[in-house]
Amino acid sequence: MHHVMLDHFAGGKTPVHRLDPAAKTVALLAIVLGIVLVGRDHFLPLVPAAAALAAYHLLGRTPLAYTLKRLLVVSPFAAAVIVLFPFLEPGRPVWTLTLWGATVEITREGLLRAGHLAAKFILCAWATVLLLATTRFQDVLQGLTRLRVPRALVVQLAFLYRYLWVLMDEGMRVRMAREARDGGLGPWPVRLRSHAGVVGVLFLRTYDRAERIYWAMAARGFDGTVHAPTTAHLHAKDWLFMVAVCAGAAAMVACDRIFHG
């Protein structure tokens, strides 16, 4: 079965694809940190960050539809929090609702807050999507290793990425086998029970597979530590990119502090 991989467009050959993954990861962290540190309700300092991301987007020739789709996938998590702000933030009411005797107010300040949070969230998510759109996942992992991220964490991410698709394939096969027999019809209690069955089967298979993978590792001498030799190092262009992004993010935060107090 074929899945659209997370890093589907990462095989490109543009200048931003060729940047070192460790440099790109540091740049991502810098820009996310900068965006987060911009003071509340300040929109102006976010504009240069958005411009920088747009430039990176164009340089990497990342399809817009791909980016939007990824943003849509992650947005429910943030949206669940953001939609509450217009109701919770005290301030000048712009709209008053009366529901079952209770009065709910949407305030101007609340709307502003929600808008600002949404903008920050979109920029951070956009930056992350761009990293994965221009860097293969295994290279991101190698970059993390070189940045001294604990091995256990990197290995866990590697396993997650390696076996997520295998698990999805297994899930699809089990589901197809079930639907081949019940045609996706049947009374809902029965279907609910069969859903639970699918989850149970997947859990057991995952457990079995984990044991077999461990055996396969032990058969090749695994003793609890994962060694990963790497010879990559940063070139001048990687340093330049990393320093430029970090400096840009720092300047953004500094200007915000100076002009907005």
Add this chain to the structure above:
Amino acid sequence: MAEPALDLVDVRYRYPTGPEALRGTTFSVAPGERVGLVGPNGAGKSTLLMAIAGFLSATGTIRVAGHTLTPATARDVRRHLGLVFQDADDQLFMPRVVDDVAFGPVTMGLELREVEVRVHEALAAVGLEGYEARAPYHLSVGEKRRAALATVLAMRPQVLALDEPSANLDPRGRRMLIGLLSSLPNTLLLVGHDLDLILEVCGRTVVMDAGRVVADGPSAAVLGDRKMLESHGLELPLALAARRGATA
């Protein structure tokens, strides 16, 4: 006589929840010999493989390349035993093919240069040069199988043990595997139901049933014994059946 590459004496194992899976398995394999291990489902073939690798604590004596297996020596013994699992997805657990093939040599503590030499050599042996940066998930079943074989070849084990190596392979992939296995200098233990493959690759065949060895001898003789095979839930390999059909 040279020391056997693999020596099993009265190996017994009982699953914690089930019946006795191995009931006194005894046979040995000479260095460089290619042996097929066949038997019906539940005969104990896969259990035996896991016991040889020290994953199940079986009783009796197991010696690999002159090293006696005990819980303390299991890691050492596995250096001499290249185990290829039935499902290549279990064996290929790293993000890239090259990392996977390098996993064994790196874990053995070899120098980076030596690791590179071995990875190159192993990938060349299975015909997967140029696959270094590929993700295992994207490989075909046949390519995965060859990559899995490369991961153990890179460790240069004396004994190679393969569980169902031709399962799910198309005829071309299977043919390629037969050529590959026949060209390897290692001692081979091939476990499976593909009797034709074993007839082509292995000079000797061991038949197991209910945890015991029930037949052991030259492949042509053992796999040509229709009566014995059928009494253990097996049947003549197609190649031999066709030959008999032609002469009858």
